[in-house]
Amino acid sequence: MIAYNFEYKVARSMEEAFSMLADAGENGSFIAGGHSLVPAMKLRLAEPETLIDISKVPGMSDISVDGDTISIGGLVTHAEVAASDEVKNACPGLAECAGVIGDPQVRNKGTIGGNVAHADPGSDYPGALVAFNATICLTSSSGSREVAAQDYFTGLFETAKDEGEIVTSVKVPASSASAYAKFPNPASRYAVVGVGVSLTMNGGTCESASVGITGAADHAYRASGAESALAGSDLGDDALSEAALQVADGQDMMNDLSASADYRAHLCGVMLKRAVAAAKARN
Numbered sequence: 001m002i003a004y005n006f007e008y009k010v011a012r013s014m015e016e017a018f019s020m021l022a023d024a025g026e027n028g029s030f031i032a033g034g035h036s037l038v039p040a041m042k043l044r045l046a047e048p049e050t051l052i053d054i055s056k057v058p059g060m061s062d063i064s065v066d067g068d069t070i071s072i073g074g075l076v077t078h079a080e081v082a083a084s085d086e087v088k089n090a091c092p093g094l095a096e097c098a099g100v101i102g103d104p105q106v107r108n109k110g111t112i113g114g115n116v117a118h119a120d121p122g123s124d125y126p127g128a129l130v131a132f133n134a135t136i137c138l139t140s141s142s143g144s145r146e147v148a149a150q151d152y153f154t155g156l157f158e159t160a161k162d163e164g165e166i167v168t169s170v171k172v173p174a175s176s177a178s179a180y181a182k183f184p185n186p187a188s189r190y191a192v193v194g195v196g197v198s199l200t201m202n203g204g205t206c207e208s209a210s211v212g213i214t215g216a217a218d219h220a221y222r223a224s225g226a227e228s229a230l231a232g233s234d235l236g237d238d239a240l241s242e243a244a245l246q247v248a249d250g251q252d253m254m255n256d257l258s259a260s261a262d263y264r265a266h267l268c269g270v271m272l273k274r275a276v277a278a279a280k281a282r283n
Helices: 014-027 037-042 078-083 085-090 092-099 104-109 112-118 124-131 224-230 237-246 261-281
Strands: 007-010 028-031 050-053 063-066 069-073 135-140 143-148 153-155 166-173 178-184 191-202 205-214
Touching: 014 028, 014 050, 014 166, 028 037, 063 085, 069 085, 069 112, 078 085, 078 092, 078 104, 078 112, 085 092, 092 124, 092 178, 092 191, 092 261, 112 124, 112 166, 124 178, 124 191, 124 205, 178 261, 191 261, 205 224, 205 261, 224 237, 237 261
Parallel strands: 007 050, 028 050
Antiparallel strands: 063 069, 069 166, 135 143, 135 166, 178 191, 191 205
16 A cells, blocks of 8 residues: 555656656656556655656557667566567577566566666666666657666666656667576565576687676676686586686675575576576577
8 A cells, every 4th residue: 555645647658758757846756567666655665746657658568679689668568578589589588587577467567667777686687688788778858868788787776877767678689599597585586696698609619708697786787707707618617617706706795684695696606507508508
């Protein structure tokens, strides 16, 4: 139950959404699936006086492929990403990631745009999007811009998104040798640790690797040390063991009721090995 009064408006276009937000001023907030904002409102962690529903805004509910790039509208649900043949074929790791988010209710209502905008440190998408070199597309009343995923997630619930901007889409380069592995919290299904991996293979040799970590630190990060350990190797036991040692990459691991900092660092290595094995098998 939300124990205070607020005004609810439905925007039918992007222009109308920004007009409504301007009228509401600092007390307005956009909402789509509501899986981040509504729980915060119930706990009085957020108390917007005006909710602007953007779920009916056209142009943000499609998945398309243009050459080697997948474009996913901000209103596309996790279930739609997981079930999309376009995503499965172009970047199977992203479909894999979407399929393990939360539970069926969350996957069928929550949207990729809302998830990315909220940037929960235990959310699955951030680590995967960093690993898959995604681009976050943002729109405001003054125009549009794009931010690389590895530069977008900046801190605990902090992003490069400015006030008044909407995540209109996410662009992901095709990567057939991609995978996502996570150790979920058994109650919430959030990632205690999640690891996304994208490989570029030449025969049996890994030419390059991209590794993104979520759940471990206060925001998703690129594990450059692990990437260096994997690049140029045959992805054998020695390379994987070295990469597992490097995957924490000097980050301050979170320490909470779900896992200690040391256990999270250990899980990063375990999930990395699983993700690499799955990505290699898809090459």
